[in-house]
Amino acid sequence: MTDVRAALRAHDINPSAQRVAIAGYVLGVTSHPSADEVWTEVKARLPSVSRATVYNTLNLFVERGLLRQLVIRGGSVVFDPNLEPHHHFVDDETGEIHDLPWDAVAVQAADDLEGYDVREMQVVLRGTRRA
């Protein structure tokens, strides 16, 4: 995974074996995993990796802009490698989080919001998947 190493270096992150393994998993995922889920997955490839390293590494990735952190579900934070503007759908039954394309929801940016400097806008839809 040379491109993973390159991505890490591009974000000023030393590509250690653990970081490459974690990035190799989490940068390609679409399932919005929690830190513990990432740990479980990465352990399968690199059994010696510790939970602390996974947590710290994910936080590092977020700080360095490789990853986005979403606060959508109670209990645990989830991670999303998709850095492009998009929305999220949370399945009430399964808890699964799905990406929605940005233009699936038309958000009329209310520029007339007196007193607020809006940096980002997050739209979360909740419901169930239809057959």
Add this chain to the structure above:
Amino acid sequence: MTDVRAALRAHDINPSAQRVAIAGYVLGVTSHPSADEVWTEVKARLPSVSRATVYNTLNLFVERGLLRQLVIRGGSVVFDPNLEPHHHFVDDETGEIHDLPWDAVAVQAADDLEGYDVREMQVVLRGTRRA
């Protein structure tokens, strides 16, 4: 606070002293407090109240539809007595959550979302307050 007792009864909740105290505070608040913040405030009026009672009572209020629970910030869930449709603004600097009127943001409900039954839509804006 007779109306608080009435509100509790209207939602099939026995108005015990603790519940009245908790409701008396949280139903009138606009600050989106966490459970622990509610506990601190209510203890000032009713020092004997326990943390467990506050947590359990807030969950009961949510179940019974007196209160809404918001997952917006990491770390802790917050409560919002405003049941009408509205949006939220999170101040990056202070962490404060402000209500935004529903029509401050025009969300074009994407009815064309194939495969999704949308039950609710949550819009969270993040940024800073302007002087």
Add this chain to the structure above:
DNA sequence: GTTCGTGCAAACGGTTTGCAACAAT
């Protein structure tokens, strides 16, 4: 006297932190 509500303390789950060992330069 049975039911419901409460307080306490312990348990819990996700996450962070202190620290000593370990690479790598």
Add this chain to the structure above:
DNA sequence: ATTGTTGCAAACCGTTTGCACGAAC
């Protein structure tokens, strides 16, 4: 040698739970 990275265990914080006491009909 110095600097950065890791693993382990313990600490932490928000929250839930088990249980025995107490209040109310």
